[in-house]
Every structure is written in structure tokens, then in C-alpha cells.
Amino acid sequence: xxxxxxxLGEIPIIVADNELxxxxxxxxxxxxxxxxxFDGKIMTLTPKTSKGFARSDIYFGKTIGAxxxxxxxxxVEINGKTYQMFTNxxxxxxHGGDFCVSxxxxxxxxxxxxxxxxxxxxxxxxxxxxxxxxxxxEYIVSYYLSAKENLLLCDMKAIPSEDTLISxxxxxxxxxxxxNLNNLLLTIPAKRFVHPNEEDLIMTEERDIIPCLxxxxxxxxxxxxxxxxxxxxKTLGYDHYFVLDDSKKPVILExxxxxxxxxxxxxxxxxxxxxxxxxxxVVNTKTCKTHRxxxxxxxxxxxxxxxxxxxxxxxxxxxxxxxxx
Ligand code: G6D
Numbered sequence: 001x002x003x004x005x006x007x008l009g010e011i012p013i014i015v016a017d018n019e020l021x022x023x024x025x026x027x028x029x030x031x032x033x034x035x036x037x038f039d040g041k042i043m044t045l046t047p048k049t050s051k052g053f054a055r056s057d058i059y060f061g062k063t064i065g066a067x068x069x070x071x072x073x074x075x076v077e078i079n080g081k082t083y084q085m086f087t088n089x090x091x092x093x094x095h096g097g098d099f100c101v102s103x104x105x106x107x108x109x110x111x112x113x114x115x116x117x118x119x120x121x122x123x124x125x126x127x128x129x130x131x132x133x134x135x136x137x138e139y140i141v142s143y144y145l146s147a148k149e150n151l152l153l154c155d156m157k158a159i160p161s162e163d164t165l166i167s168x169x170x171x172x173x174x175x176x177x178x179x180n181l182n183n184l185l186l187t188i189p190a191k192r193f194v195h196p197n198e199e200d201l202i203m204t205e206e207r208d209i210i211p212c213l214x215x216x217x218x219x220x221x222x223x224x225x226x227x228x229x230x231x232x233x234k235t236l237g238y239d240h241y242f243v244l245d246d247s248k249k250p251v252i253l254e255x256x257x258x259x260x261x262x263x264x265x266x267x268x269x270x271x272x273x274x275x276x277x278x279x280x281x282v283v284n285t286k287t288c289k290t291h292r293x294x295x296x297x298x299x300x301x302x303x304x305x306x307x308x309x310x311x312x313x314x315x316x317x318x319x320x321x322x323x324x325x
Pocket of ligand 1: 057058059094201239272
């Protein structure tokens with residue numbers, strides 16, 4: 001497998017090309033996927049500059065931790081004790097607050113590069129209470145790019161020195177070579193979702209799927225985007241946690257040329273359709289300011305976060321498989 005070291009401004013990047021059509025740009029900044037090219041086309045919503053990539057509010061391709069999603073009032077309870085996280089969205093905490101691991105430089109090491117796969121491992125040690133949560137936490141994020149098929153595995157681990165809460169994801173947005181979501185179709189095997197409240201998008205109760213959120217049968221992403229449920233909510237589009245069913249079927253994003261299948265060992269997935277107008281220069285479009293790509297974030301159920309015990313390993317995996325039609 002061909003690899004190349006490069007930089008985006010001051011940000012180190014390593015490019016791995018499986019020579020089957022899949023080329024992935026990895027960065028130690030937030031242990032992230034900076035870009036994915038497949039069949040020569042850009043598959044991800046990728047900022048053109050290091051300034052854009054360093055934006056702390058869009059999380060382009062970044063690893064999210066300690067806690068993906070929103071935490072009401074930034075407060076969590078661990079073993080009967082309440083901890084206050086840093087609030088970065090009004091009174092709430094989004095994606096771990098100001099000390100989300102997405103904002104830090106990991107140390108990277110190429111672990112493998114042979115005829116089977118390329119793998120790189122990123123490490124970051126979070127000091128206890130730095131983010132308001134107990135425990136020194138060693139984050140270990142590894143990526144494996146197969147040389148045998150167009151498959152990318154994201155392996156996320158975290159080992160705390162004390163009991164603490166961890167819920168990670170990768171926050172990549174996908175466009176499959178298009179400049180917006182207009183021609184992208186989505187399939188999500190989910191009959192339940194978690195409703196974000198109208199006031200501040202905090203996840204409330206789980207509900208049965210409703211038509212505008214029903215992607216059990218392949219559907220154009222933008223078909224129901226003007227549905228009153230979406231328009232009247234604060235989300236301005238899709239920004240919802242889908243509880244996947246037991247079928248173990250992949251979430252599928254596709255257009256007329258490409259298909260992306262995503263599977264993970266997590267109970268659900270957040271779908272965010274890039275709803276807020278943004279001026280960041282991105283590779284796939286010069287004109288669109290919203291709906292330029294869709295974030296597909298496999299995540300633990302927001303109401304079922306489990307304490308990771310001292311010395312245990314929190315471990316989740318996400319698999320991305322690309323196909324040319
Ligand atoms: C917005 O509500 C959305 C989040 O779900 C997303 O992760 C973020 O933008 C990038 O806050």
C-alpha cells in the first residue's frame with residue numbers, strides 16, 4: 001500500500017492508498033479522517049484549509065470524546081457523584097465541551113503497512129478533570145485500511161484510571177462526490193428514534209419512527225426535509241439519533257455512482273444533515289452553504305451510557321465500505 005506524508009498548513013497528514021481506488025487522509029489532529037477519496041472523487045465533506053479543519057464547531061472527520069452528543073446542563077452522575085463538564089452550548093455540553101478530544105493533537109504511529117492492510121494508531125492522554133470528568137483517560141484510536149477491499153475500520157478505545165463515562169464516535173460527513181445532498185439516498189434500518197427537544201436539542205424520549213424519519217426503505221435524504229416536524233424543530237433538518245433494529249443491516253448512503261455501507265457495534269447512529277449555513281471553504285462545493293454533506297455518527301444510546309470501570313477498556317468499532325456501482 002502506498003503511503004505519503006504531507007501537511008495541511010501546520011497539520012500533519014498521512015495518506016494511505018490501497019491501490020484499489022480508496023485513498024484516505026488521516027490526521028493526528030483529533031485522531032481524524034481528514035478526507036476520503038474513492039475512484040478519484042472526494043467522498044467526504046472536507047475543508048480546504050487548516051483553519052477550516054481546525055474549526056471547533058463542525059468536527060470535520062474528528063474523533064469525539066469523552067461524551068458524543070449533548071449533555072443537559074453539562075452534568076453527569078458517576079457512582080452517585082455529580083460531575084460538571086464545561087458547557088459549550090448555552091447551559092449544555094456538546095461533544096465533550098471545550099475539551100473534546102477532537103481539539104487535541106494525538107501522537108500517531110504507523111503500525112502496519114503490508115499487502116493486507118495499512119494501520120495507524122493515535123494516542124492521547126487526557127488528564128483527570130481536564131474536561132470535568134474523573135480519571136486520566138488514555139484514548140487509542142486506530143484506523144485499518146484494507147488492501148483487499150475498499151474497507152476502512154475505525155477502532156476507538158479508551159482506558160480510564162478511575163470509573164468514568166465515555167461515549168465516542170467519528171464525526172465524518174459524506175457527500176460521495178456530490179456537491180450537496182440533493183441526489184443522495186439513505187437507508188437506515190431503524191424503527192425507533194430519540195426526539196431532540198425543541199428548546200436546545202437535548203435528547204428526550206425514544207419514539208416510534210415517523211414518516212419523515214423513516215429510511216427503512218431507501219429514500220432521497222432531501223425528500224422530506226421540509227416536513228413540519230423537522231421545520232418546526234430547532235434541528236432545521238436531520239439531527240437525530242436513530243435506534244438501529246436487530247437486523248444488523250448496514251446504514252447505506254448512495255447516489256447513482258457510489259454506495260457507502262456503515263456498520264458498527266453501537267446501538268444507534270446520529271444523522272446530521274449540515275443544517276446551519278456555513279462559509280467554510282470545502283473541497284466538494286463552492287456554492288452550497290448548507291446540506292453539503294451528511295454526518296453519519298454511530299453512537300451509544302444517549303440514555304444508556306454505561307460507566308467504564310477503572311482500568312477497563314471502552315471499545316467501539318465503525319466499518320466503512322465503499323462500492324462503485
Ligand atoms: C450541530 O446539532 C448539530 C450537532 O449534532 C452536530 O454534531 C454539530 O452541529 C456539528 O450542533
